[in-house]
Amino acid sequence: MFAAGCDIGxxxxxxxxxxxxxxxxxxxxxxxxxxxxxxxxxxxxVLSRAGLTMKDIPCCVGTGYGRDKIPFVHEAVSEIACHGxxxxxxxxxxxxxxxxxxxxxxxxxxxxxxxxxxxxxxxxCASGTGRFLEVMAKVMHLNLDELGEMSTRSKQPITLASxxxxxxxxxxxxxxxxxxxxxxxxxxxxxxMASRMSIxxxxxxxxxxxCMTGGVAKNDGVVNALxxxxxxxxxxxxxxxxxxxxxxxxxxxxxxKAKGGAR
Amino acid sequence: MITAGCDIGxxxxxxxxxKEGKILASEVILASAQPEKSATDVMKRALxxxxxxMEDIQYCVGTGYGRKHIPFMNSEESEIACHAxxxxxQVPxxxxxxxxxxxxxxxxxxxxxxNxxxxxxxxxCASGTGRFLEIIADSLxxxxxxxxxxxxxATEKLTLSNQCVVxxxxxxxxxxxxxxxxxxxxxxxxxAVANRAASLARSILxxxxxVMTGGVAKNCGMFGALExxxxxxxxxxxxxxxxxxxxxxxxxxxKVNGTGR
Numbered sequence: 001m002f003a004a005g006c007d008i009g010x011x012x013x014x015x016x017x018x019x020x021x022x023x024x025x026x027x028x029x030x031x032x033x034x035x036x037x038x039x040x041x042x043x044x045x046v047l048s049r050a051g052l053t054m055k056d057i058p059c060c061v062g063t064g065y066g067r068d069k070i071p072f073v074h075e076a077v078s079e080i081a082c083h084g085x086x087x088x089x090x091x092x093x094x095x096x097x098x099x100x101x102x103x104x105x106x107x108x109x110x111x112x113x114x115x116x117x118x119x120x121x122x123x124x125c126a127s128g129t130g131r132f133l134e135v136m137a138k139v140m141h142l143n144l145d146e147l148g149e150m151s152t153r154s155k156q157p158i159t160l161a162s163x164x165x166x167x168x169x170x171x172x173x174x175x176x177x178x179x180x181x182x183x184x185x186x187x188x189x190x191x192x193m194a195s196r197m198s199i200x201x202x203x204x205x206x207x208x209x210x211c212m213t214g215g216v217a218k219n220d221g222v223v224n225a226l227x228x229x230x231x232x233x234x235x236x237x238x239x240x241x242x243x244x245x246x247x248x249x250x251x252x253x254x255x256x257k258a259k260g261g262a263r
Numbered sequence: 264m265i266t267a268g269c270d271i272g273x274x275x276x277x278x279x280x281x282k283e284g285k286i287l288a289s290e291v292i293l294a295s296a297q298p299e300k301s302a303t304d305v306m307k308r309a310l311x312x313x314x315x316x317m318e319d320i321q322y323c324v325g326t327g328y329g330r331k332h333i334p335f336m337n338s339e340e341s342e343i344a345c346h347a348x349x350x351x352x353q354v355p356x357x358x359x360x361x362x363x364x365x366x367x368x369x370x371x372x373x374x375x376x377x378n379x380x381x382x383x384x385x386x387x388c389a390s391g392t393g394r395f396l397e398i399i400a401d402s403l404x405x406x407x408x409x410x411x412x413x414x415x416x417a418t419e420k421l422t423l424s425n426q427c428v429v430x431x432x433x434x435x436x437x438x439x440x441x442x443x444x445x446x447x448x449x450x451x452x453x454x455a456v457a458n459r460a461a462s463l464a465r466s467i468l469x470x471x472x473x474v475m476t477g478g479v480a481k482n483c484g485m486f487g488a489l490e491x492x493x494x495x496x497x498x499x500x501x502x503x504x505x506x507x508x509x510x511x512x513x514x515x516x517x518k519v520n521g522t523g524r
Protein backbone atom coordinates (compact mmCIF):
# COMPACT_ATOMS: atom_id res chain seq x y z
CA MET A 1 0.00 0.00 0.00
CA PHE A 2 1.22 3.44 -0.94
CA ALA A 3 1.02 6.56 1.23
CA ALA A 4 2.32 10.08 0.59
CA GLY A 5 3.38 13.00 2.79
CA CYS A 6 3.83 16.53 1.58
CA ASP A 7 5.56 19.19 3.73
CA ILE A 8 5.23 22.73 2.34
CA GLY A 9 7.70 24.94 4.18
CA UNK A 10 8.54 28.60 3.75
CA UNK A 11 11.80 27.90 1.94
CA UNK A 12 11.63 24.28 0.77
CA UNK A 13 8.90 21.82 -0.04
CA UNK A 14 9.30 18.14 0.59
CA UNK A 15 7.38 15.06 -0.56
CA UNK A 16 7.77 11.43 0.45
CA UNK A 17 6.12 8.28 -0.92
CA UNK A 18 6.10 5.20 1.26
CA UNK A 19 5.14 1.65 0.44
CA UNK A 20 4.40 -0.80 3.23
CA UNK A 21 6.38 1.21 5.75
CA UNK A 22 9.40 1.88 3.53
CA UNK A 23 10.37 5.05 1.70
CA UNK A 24 10.41 4.46 -2.02
CA UNK A 25 10.96 8.04 -3.16
CA UNK A 26 11.55 11.49 -1.69
CA UNK A 27 12.07 14.96 -3.19
CA UNK A 28 13.10 18.38 -1.86
CA UNK A 29 12.52 21.51 -3.96
CA UNK A 30 12.74 25.24 -3.30
CA UNK A 31 9.31 26.59 -2.42
CA UNK A 32 7.45 28.75 -4.93
CA UNK A 33 5.57 31.94 -4.16
CA UNK A 34 2.29 30.09 -3.62
CA UNK A 35 2.01 26.98 -1.45
CA UNK A 36 -0.25 25.14 -3.90
CA UNK A 37 2.27 25.67 -6.72
CA UNK A 38 5.00 24.18 -4.53
CA UNK A 39 2.75 21.28 -3.59
CA UNK A 40 1.84 20.49 -7.20
CA UNK A 41 5.42 20.60 -8.36
CA UNK A 42 6.99 18.56 -5.56
CA UNK A 43 4.24 15.95 -5.78
CA UNK A 44 4.49 15.65 -9.57
CA UNK A 45 8.24 15.11 -9.34
CA VAL A 46 8.06 12.49 -6.60
CA LEU A 47 5.25 10.62 -8.37
CA SER A 48 7.00 10.54 -11.71
CA ARG A 49 10.24 9.34 -10.10
CA ALA A 50 8.30 6.56 -8.39
CA GLY A 51 6.52 5.75 -11.64
CA LEU A 52 3.13 6.39 -10.04
CA THR A 53 0.18 8.72 -10.48
CA MET A 54 -2.00 10.37 -7.87
CA LYS A 55 -4.58 7.61 -8.42
CA ASP A 56 -2.16 5.09 -6.92
CA ILE A 57 -2.01 6.99 -3.62
CA PRO A 58 -4.98 6.11 -1.40
CA CYS A 59 -4.06 8.77 1.14
CA CYS A 60 -1.83 11.85 1.18
CA VAL A 61 -1.28 13.97 4.30
CA GLY A 62 -0.09 17.58 4.09
CA THR A 63 1.93 19.51 6.64
CA GLY A 64 4.06 22.65 6.93
CA TYR A 65 2.98 26.26 6.99
CA GLY A 66 1.19 25.90 3.64
CA ARG A 67 -0.62 22.68 4.56
CA ASP A 68 -4.12 24.16 4.40
CA LYS A 69 -3.57 25.31 0.83
CA ILE A 70 -2.70 21.97 -0.76
CA PRO A 71 -5.57 20.92 -3.03
CA PHE A 72 -4.86 17.19 -3.28
CA VAL A 73 -4.29 16.20 0.36
CA HIS A 74 -6.82 14.12 2.25
CA GLU A 75 -5.88 15.59 5.60
CA ALA A 76 -3.65 18.31 7.02
CA VAL A 77 -1.66 17.52 10.17
CA SER A 78 0.38 19.98 12.25
CA GLU A 79 4.14 20.22 11.71
CA ILE A 80 4.78 19.44 15.35
CA ALA A 81 2.94 16.13 15.13
CA CYS A 82 4.58 15.22 11.81
CA HIS A 83 8.10 16.05 12.98
CA GLY A 84 7.60 14.00 16.13
CA UNK A 85 6.29 11.09 14.13
CA UNK A 86 8.98 11.32 11.46
CA UNK A 87 11.81 11.69 13.98
CA UNK A 88 10.66 8.61 15.90
CA UNK A 89 10.55 6.60 12.70
CA UNK A 90 14.10 7.72 11.89
CA UNK A 91 15.45 7.30 15.45
CA UNK A 92 13.14 4.96 17.43
CA UNK A 93 14.77 5.87 20.77
CA UNK A 94 14.25 9.63 20.31
CA UNK A 95 12.59 11.59 23.14
CA UNK A 96 13.57 15.15 22.26
CA UNK A 97 13.41 16.59 18.74
CA UNK A 98 14.83 19.96 17.75
CA UNK A 99 13.58 21.06 14.36
CA UNK A 100 14.96 24.13 12.66
CA UNK A 101 12.89 25.35 9.76
CA UNK A 102 13.54 28.14 7.31
CA UNK A 103 11.57 30.65 9.35
CA UNK A 104 10.87 28.95 12.65
CA UNK A 105 12.25 26.56 15.20
CA UNK A 106 10.58 24.00 17.39
CA UNK A 107 11.55 21.71 20.19
CA UNK A 108 9.33 18.82 21.21
CA UNK A 109 9.41 15.99 23.67
CA UNK A 110 7.92 12.53 23.19
CA UNK A 111 7.18 9.79 25.71
CA UNK A 112 8.36 6.20 25.20
CA UNK A 113 5.25 5.50 23.10
CA UNK A 114 5.97 8.42 20.79
CA UNK A 115 3.16 10.59 22.19
CA UNK A 116 3.75 14.30 22.34
CA UNK A 117 4.49 15.42 25.91
CA UNK A 118 5.43 19.03 25.39
CA UNK A 119 6.44 21.36 22.60
CA UNK A 120 7.62 24.90 22.10
CA UNK A 121 7.94 26.90 18.90
CA UNK A 122 9.35 30.22 17.84
CA UNK A 123 8.18 31.86 14.66
CA UNK A 124 8.19 35.43 15.98
CA CYS A 125 11.91 36.14 15.84
CA ALA A 126 14.28 35.22 13.02
CA SER A 127 17.09 34.47 15.44
CA GLY A 128 17.57 30.73 15.93
CA THR A 129 15.76 29.91 12.69
CA GLY A 130 17.19 28.96 9.32
CA ARG A 131 16.69 32.55 8.29
CA PHE A 132 19.46 33.67 10.66
CA LEU A 133 22.01 31.47 8.89
CA GLU A 134 20.70 32.48 5.49
CA VAL A 135 21.15 36.19 6.24
CA MET A 136 24.69 35.64 7.54
CA ALA A 137 25.68 33.37 4.63
CA LYS A 138 24.51 36.07 2.23
CA VAL A 139 26.67 38.85 3.69
CA MET A 140 29.60 36.44 3.86
CA HIS A 141 29.08 35.40 0.22
CA LEU A 142 28.93 31.73 1.19
CA ASN A 143 26.34 29.10 0.53
CA LEU A 144 24.74 27.41 3.54
CA ASP A 145 26.81 24.22 3.19
CA GLU A 146 30.06 26.17 3.20
CA LEU A 147 28.99 28.12 6.27
CA GLY A 148 28.47 24.86 8.14
CA GLU A 149 31.78 23.28 7.13
CA MET A 150 33.92 26.29 7.94
CA SER A 151 33.43 26.07 11.70
CA THR A 152 35.74 23.07 11.99
CA ARG A 153 38.66 25.06 10.59
CA SER A 154 38.26 28.00 12.96
CA LYS A 155 40.93 28.70 15.57
CA GLN A 156 39.35 31.67 17.33
CA PRO A 157 35.61 31.95 16.80
CA ILE A 158 34.22 35.46 17.12
CA THR A 159 31.48 36.19 19.64
CA LEU A 160 28.37 37.94 18.39
CA ALA A 161 27.18 40.45 20.95
CA SER A 162 23.50 40.18 20.15
CA UNK A 163 21.09 37.39 19.22
CA UNK A 164 19.04 39.72 17.00
CA UNK A 165 19.58 38.90 13.31
CA UNK A 166 19.74 42.60 12.43
CA UNK A 167 22.42 43.45 14.99
CA UNK A 168 24.34 40.21 14.36
CA UNK A 169 24.45 41.00 10.64
CA UNK A 170 25.97 44.40 11.41
CA UNK A 171 28.50 42.67 13.68
CA UNK A 172 29.44 40.19 10.96
CA UNK A 173 29.94 42.99 8.43
CA UNK A 174 32.16 44.79 10.95
CA UNK A 175 34.27 41.65 11.43
CA UNK A 176 34.55 41.19 7.67
CA UNK A 177 35.76 44.79 7.35
CA UNK A 178 38.24 44.17 10.15
CA UNK A 179 39.68 41.30 8.04
CA UNK A 180 38.85 38.61 10.60
CA UNK A 181 39.20 35.18 8.95
CA UNK A 182 36.03 33.89 7.33
CA UNK A 183 36.35 30.60 9.29
CA UNK A 184 36.35 32.43 12.63
CA UNK A 185 33.30 34.48 11.61
CA UNK A 186 31.49 31.36 10.38
CA UNK A 187 32.20 29.56 13.65
CA UNK A 188 30.89 32.56 15.59
CA UNK A 189 27.71 32.56 13.50
CA UNK A 190 27.16 28.83 14.03
CA UNK A 191 27.80 29.19 17.77
CA UNK A 192 25.31 32.06 18.00
CA MET A 193 22.72 29.99 16.16
CA ALA A 194 23.31 27.06 18.52
CA SER A 195 23.09 29.22 21.61
CA ARG A 196 19.71 30.58 20.58
CA MET A 197 18.48 27.04 19.82
CA SER A 198 19.75 25.77 23.17
CA ILE A 199 17.48 28.25 25.00
CA UNK A 200 14.49 26.71 23.27
CA UNK A 201 15.68 23.15 23.90
CA UNK A 202 16.43 23.77 27.57
CA UNK A 203 12.99 25.30 27.95
CA UNK A 204 11.18 22.04 27.31
CA UNK A 205 13.67 19.99 29.32
CA UNK A 206 16.00 17.65 27.47
CA UNK A 207 15.58 13.91 27.53
CA UNK A 208 17.74 11.37 25.77
CA UNK A 209 17.91 10.56 22.90
CA UNK A 210 18.04 13.97 21.30
CA CYS A 211 17.94 14.39 17.55
CA MET A 212 17.69 17.24 15.10
CA THR A 213 15.49 17.50 12.05
CA GLY A 214 15.23 20.13 9.33
CA GLY A 215 17.87 21.41 6.94
CA VAL A 216 20.09 22.90 9.66
CA ALA A 217 20.62 19.38 11.04
CA LYS A 218 22.99 18.92 8.09
CA ASN A 219 25.14 21.83 9.28
CA ASP A 220 27.89 20.17 11.37
CA GLY A 221 29.11 23.49 12.71
CA VAL A 222 25.76 24.20 14.33
CA VAL A 223 25.12 20.62 15.51
CA ASN A 224 28.58 20.35 17.14
CA ALA A 225 28.17 23.73 18.83
CA LEU A 226 24.71 22.77 20.08
CA UNK A 227 26.05 19.49 21.53
CA UNK A 228 28.71 21.44 23.39
CA UNK A 229 26.24 24.01 24.71
CA UNK A 230 23.63 21.49 25.79
CA UNK A 231 26.23 19.09 27.15
CA UNK A 232 24.43 16.17 25.53
CA UNK A 233 25.08 14.06 22.46
CA UNK A 234 22.79 14.65 19.52
CA UNK A 235 21.99 11.47 17.58
CA UNK A 236 22.72 12.05 13.93
CA UNK A 237 20.05 10.95 11.48
CA UNK A 238 21.74 8.92 8.76
CA UNK A 239 18.94 6.73 7.41
CA UNK A 240 17.40 9.57 5.43
CA UNK A 241 17.86 13.27 4.89
CA UNK A 242 16.82 14.97 8.19
CA UNK A 243 15.14 17.66 6.12
CA UNK A 244 12.35 15.27 5.07
CA UNK A 245 11.42 14.23 8.63
CA UNK A 246 8.17 16.23 8.52
CA UNK A 247 7.14 14.72 5.19
CA UNK A 248 7.95 11.24 6.48
CA UNK A 249 5.73 11.87 9.49
CA UNK A 250 2.96 13.04 7.17
CA UNK A 251 3.32 9.89 5.03
CA UNK A 252 3.16 7.72 8.16
CA UNK A 253 -0.06 9.46 9.21
CA UNK A 254 -1.40 8.89 5.68
CA UNK A 255 -0.61 5.19 5.88
CA UNK A 256 -2.45 4.92 9.21
CA LYS A 257 -5.40 6.80 7.82
CA ALA A 258 -5.55 4.57 4.74
CA LYS A 259 -5.57 1.53 7.01
CA GLY A 260 -8.38 3.11 8.95
CA GLY A 261 -6.26 3.26 12.09
CA ALA A 262 -6.26 6.15 14.53
CA ARG A 263 -3.16 8.26 14.94
CA MET B 264 26.79 80.92 32.94
CA ILE B 265 27.41 78.74 29.87
CA THR B 266 27.30 74.93 30.01
CA ALA B 267 27.23 72.16 27.42
CA GLY B 268 25.89 68.68 26.93
CA CYS B 269 27.22 66.15 24.44
CA ASP B 270 25.34 62.97 23.49
CA ILE B 271 27.25 60.42 21.41
CA GLY B 272 24.73 57.94 20.02
CA UNK B 273 25.18 55.00 17.71
CA UNK B 274 24.08 56.86 14.60
CA UNK B 275 24.27 60.55 15.46
CA UNK B 276 26.21 62.83 17.79
CA UNK B 277 24.45 65.75 19.42
CA UNK B 278 25.65 68.84 21.30
CA UNK B 279 23.71 71.54 23.14
CA UNK B 280 25.07 74.79 24.57
CA UNK B 281 23.00 76.41 27.32
CA LYS B 282 23.28 79.98 28.53
CA GLU B 283 21.31 81.10 31.59
CA GLY B 284 18.67 78.39 31.10
CA LYS B 285 18.24 79.03 27.37
CA ILE B 286 19.49 77.02 24.40
CA LEU B 287 22.21 79.11 22.77
CA ALA B 288 23.04 76.60 20.07
CA SER B 289 22.62 72.94 19.18
CA GLU B 290 24.00 70.60 16.57
CA VAL B 291 23.34 67.09 15.25
CA ILE B 292 25.83 65.25 13.02
CA LEU B 293 26.14 61.69 11.76
CA ALA B 294 28.43 59.75 14.08
CA SER B 295 31.75 58.56 12.67
CA ALA B 296 33.38 55.27 13.59
CA GLN B 297 35.43 57.02 16.30
CA PRO B 298 33.34 58.50 19.11
CA GLU B 299 36.21 60.93 20.01
CA LYS B 300 36.04 62.42 16.55
CA SER B 301 32.23 62.62 16.56
CA ALA B 302 32.32 64.42 19.90
CA THR B 303 35.01 66.89 18.86
CA ASP B 304 33.31 67.61 15.52
CA VAL B 305 29.81 68.13 16.86
CA MET B 306 31.01 70.36 19.69
CA LYS B 307 33.18 72.41 17.37
CA ARG B 308 30.17 73.11 15.14
CA ALA B 309 27.90 73.95 18.06
CA LEU B 310 30.54 76.37 19.40
CA UNK B 311 30.81 78.04 15.99
CA UNK B 312 27.03 78.44 15.84
CA UNK B 313 27.02 79.98 19.32
CA UNK B 314 29.99 82.20 18.42
CA UNK B 315 31.97 81.12 21.48
CA UNK B 316 35.06 79.07 22.32
CA MET B 317 35.56 75.88 24.29
CA GLU B 318 37.09 77.95 27.12
CA ASP B 319 33.75 79.74 27.55
CA ILE B 320 32.04 76.48 28.55
CA GLN B 321 32.14 76.28 32.34
CA TYR B 322 31.08 72.65 32.53
CA CYS B 323 30.32 69.91 30.02
CA VAL B 324 28.44 66.67 30.72
CA GLY B 325 28.71 63.72 28.34
CA THR B 326 26.11 61.02 27.68
CA GLY B 327 25.17 58.37 25.13
CA TYR B 328 26.73 55.00 24.41
CA GLY B 329 30.01 56.62 23.33
CA ARG B 330 30.26 58.95 26.34
CA LYS B 331 33.41 57.34 27.75
CA HIS B 332 35.33 58.67 24.75
CA ILE B 333 34.34 62.34 24.89
CA PRO B 334 37.73 64.03 25.47
CA PHE B 335 36.49 67.41 26.73
CA MET B 336 33.74 66.49 29.17
CA ASN B 337 33.96 67.17 32.90
CA SER B 338 31.70 64.32 33.97
CA GLU B 339 29.22 61.85 32.54
CA GLU B 340 25.59 61.00 33.14
CA SER B 341 23.46 58.05 31.96
CA GLU B 342 21.30 58.44 28.87
CA ILE B 343 18.20 57.57 30.90
CA ALA B 344 18.83 60.38 33.39
CA CYS B 345 19.59 62.87 30.61
CA HIS B 346 16.48 61.99 28.59
CA ALA B 347 14.27 62.27 31.68
CA UNK B 348 15.79 65.63 32.60
CA UNK B 349 15.57 67.04 29.09
CA UNK B 350 11.99 65.92 28.56
CA UNK B 351 10.68 67.48 31.77
CA UNK B 352 12.51 70.73 30.96
CA GLN B 353 10.78 70.77 27.56
CA VAL B 354 7.35 69.61 28.79
CA PRO B 355 7.03 70.21 32.55
CA UNK B 356 3.90 68.01 32.83
CA UNK B 357 5.67 65.00 31.29
CA UNK B 358 5.55 61.83 33.39
CA UNK B 359 6.39 59.25 30.73
CA UNK B 360 9.16 59.61 28.17
CA UNK B 361 9.37 57.28 25.19
CA UNK B 362 12.68 57.67 23.41
CA UNK B 363 13.18 55.86 20.12
CA UNK B 364 16.76 56.04 18.94
CA UNK B 365 18.56 54.67 15.93
CA UNK B 366 19.39 51.36 17.61
CA UNK B 367 17.45 51.29 20.83
CA UNK B 368 14.23 52.28 22.53
CA UNK B 369 13.63 53.37 26.10
CA UNK B 370 10.63 54.22 28.21
CA UNK B 371 11.14 56.26 31.36
CA UNK B 372 8.74 57.30 34.11
CA UNK B 373 9.72 60.57 35.74
CA UNK B 374 8.57 62.66 38.70
CA UNK B 375 7.80 66.38 38.48
CA UNK B 376 11.46 67.29 39.05
CA UNK B 377 12.63 65.11 36.20
CA ASN B 378 14.00 62.35 38.45
CA UNK B 379 13.82 58.84 37.04
CA UNK B 380 11.28 56.61 38.80
CA UNK B 381 11.33 53.55 36.57
CA UNK B 382 12.69 52.74 33.17
CA UNK B 383 12.90 49.96 30.63
CA UNK B 384 15.33 49.63 27.78
CA UNK B 385 15.61 47.56 24.62
CA UNK B 386 18.79 47.29 22.61
CA UNK B 387 18.61 43.52 22.14
CA CYS B 388 16.07 43.44 19.33
CA ALA B 389 15.96 45.79 16.33
CA SER B 390 12.17 45.80 16.28
CA GLY B 391 10.76 48.96 17.82
CA THR B 392 13.94 50.94 17.13
CA GLY B 393 14.82 53.40 14.39
CA ARG B 394 16.73 50.64 12.64
CA PHE B 395 13.41 49.01 11.70
CA LEU B 396 12.39 52.14 9.77
CA GLU B 397 15.83 52.48 8.21
CA ILE B 398 15.90 48.92 6.87
CA ILE B 399 12.43 49.18 5.37
CA ALA B 400 13.12 52.63 3.89
CA ASP B 401 16.11 51.06 2.21
CA SER B 402 14.17 48.12 0.79
CA LEU B 403 11.31 50.38 -0.38
CA UNK B 404 13.92 52.75 -1.85
CA UNK B 405 12.51 55.82 -0.10
CA UNK B 406 14.23 58.34 2.15
CA UNK B 407 13.95 57.90 5.91
CA UNK B 408 13.07 61.59 6.25
CA UNK B 409 10.23 61.26 3.74
CA UNK B 410 8.46 58.40 5.53
CA UNK B 411 6.32 60.65 7.70
CA UNK B 412 4.89 62.64 4.79
CA UNK B 413 4.47 59.50 2.67
CA UNK B 414 2.41 57.82 5.39
CA UNK B 415 0.03 60.78 5.50
CA UNK B 416 -1.21 59.78 2.03
CA ALA B 417 -2.34 56.36 3.24
CA THR B 418 -5.89 55.37 2.34
CA GLU B 419 -6.09 51.62 2.95
CA LYS B 420 -5.55 50.15 6.40
CA LEU B 421 -2.91 47.42 6.34
CA THR B 422 -1.52 45.53 9.32
CA LEU B 423 1.89 43.90 9.45
CA SER B 424 1.66 40.49 11.10
CA ASN B 425 5.38 40.24 11.89
CA GLN B 426 7.21 42.03 14.69
CA CYS B 427 10.65 40.76 13.73
CA VAL B 428 12.42 43.15 11.33
CA VAL B 429 13.76 40.29 9.23
CA UNK B 430 10.34 38.69 8.78
CA UNK B 431 8.58 42.05 8.35
CA UNK B 432 10.93 42.93 5.51
CA UNK B 433 9.84 39.81 3.63
CA UNK B 434 6.20 40.55 4.42
CA UNK B 435 6.59 44.07 3.06
CA UNK B 436 8.20 42.83 -0.15
CA UNK B 437 5.17 40.57 -0.74
CA UNK B 438 2.82 43.48 -0.04
CA UNK B 439 4.66 45.49 -2.71
CA UNK B 440 4.39 42.54 -5.10
CA UNK B 441 0.68 42.30 -4.34
CA UNK B 442 0.34 45.87 -5.63
CA UNK B 443 -0.23 47.57 -2.27
CA UNK B 444 0.44 51.31 -2.12
CA UNK B 445 3.74 52.42 -0.56
CA UNK B 446 1.89 55.00 1.56
CA UNK B 447 -0.33 52.30 3.07
CA UNK B 448 2.66 50.06 3.72
CA UNK B 449 4.62 52.85 5.43
CA UNK B 450 1.59 53.69 7.54
CA UNK B 451 1.33 50.05 8.66
CA UNK B 452 5.07 50.00 9.33
CA UNK B 453 4.85 53.04 11.61
CA UNK B 454 2.10 51.34 13.58
CA ALA B 455 4.16 48.16 13.92
CA VAL B 456 7.22 50.03 15.22
CA ALA B 457 5.02 52.11 17.55
CA ASN B 458 3.21 49.05 18.90
CA ARG B 459 6.49 47.44 19.75
CA ALA B 460 7.77 50.58 21.53
CA ALA B 461 4.42 51.00 23.28
CA SER B 462 4.48 47.45 24.64
CA LEU B 463 7.90 48.24 26.08
CA ALA B 464 6.47 51.41 27.65
CA ARG B 465 3.43 49.62 29.06
CA SER B 466 5.69 47.36 31.10
CA ILE B 467 6.53 50.37 33.30
CA LEU B 468 2.91 51.63 33.30
CA UNK B 469 2.41 54.66 31.08
CA UNK B 470 1.28 57.79 32.90
CA UNK B 471 -0.07 60.94 31.32
CA UNK B 472 1.43 63.16 30.01
CA UNK B 473 3.71 61.29 27.68
CA VAL B 474 6.37 62.75 25.43
CA MET B 475 8.24 61.22 22.55
CA THR B 476 11.92 61.98 22.07
CA GLY B 477 14.75 60.71 19.89
CA GLY B 478 15.31 61.21 16.18
CA VAL B 479 12.34 59.01 15.28
CA ALA B 480 10.00 61.60 16.91
CA LYS B 481 10.73 63.92 13.97
CA ASN B 482 8.70 61.53 11.83
CA CYS B 483 5.10 62.78 12.09
CA GLY B 484 3.73 59.39 11.07
CA MET B 485 5.53 57.72 13.96
CA PHE B 486 4.27 60.36 16.35
CA GLY B 487 0.62 59.68 15.47
CA ALA B 488 1.17 55.92 15.51
CA LEU B 489 2.73 56.04 18.97
CA GLU B 490 -0.08 58.18 20.32
CA UNK B 491 -2.60 55.61 19.05
CA UNK B 492 -0.57 52.73 20.46
CA UNK B 493 -0.12 54.29 23.91
CA UNK B 494 -3.69 55.53 24.20
CA UNK B 495 -2.63 58.66 26.11
CA UNK B 496 -2.03 62.26 25.07
CA UNK B 497 1.40 62.48 23.53
CA UNK B 498 3.23 65.81 23.54
CA UNK B 499 5.42 67.06 20.77
CA UNK B 500 8.70 68.46 21.98
CA UNK B 501 10.51 71.20 20.17
CA UNK B 502 13.87 69.42 20.20
CA UNK B 503 13.28 65.66 20.11
CA UNK B 504 16.67 64.58 18.82
CA UNK B 505 18.82 66.76 21.09
CA UNK B 506 16.80 65.92 24.20
CA UNK B 507 19.55 63.78 25.73
CA UNK B 508 22.23 66.40 25.09
CA UNK B 509 19.90 69.03 26.51
CA UNK B 510 19.47 66.99 29.69
CA UNK B 511 23.26 66.66 29.90
CA UNK B 512 23.67 70.44 29.57
CA UNK B 513 21.09 70.95 32.35
CA UNK B 514 23.05 68.58 34.61
CA UNK B 515 26.15 70.60 33.75
CA UNK B 516 24.37 73.77 34.90
CA UNK B 517 23.50 72.02 38.20
CA LYS B 518 27.19 71.30 38.69
CA VAL B 519 28.11 74.95 38.20
CA ASN B 520 25.30 76.03 40.54
CA GLY B 521 26.48 73.56 43.13
CA THR B 522 23.10 71.81 43.09
CA GLY B 523 24.32 68.83 41.12
CA ARG B 524 24.78 65.28 42.28
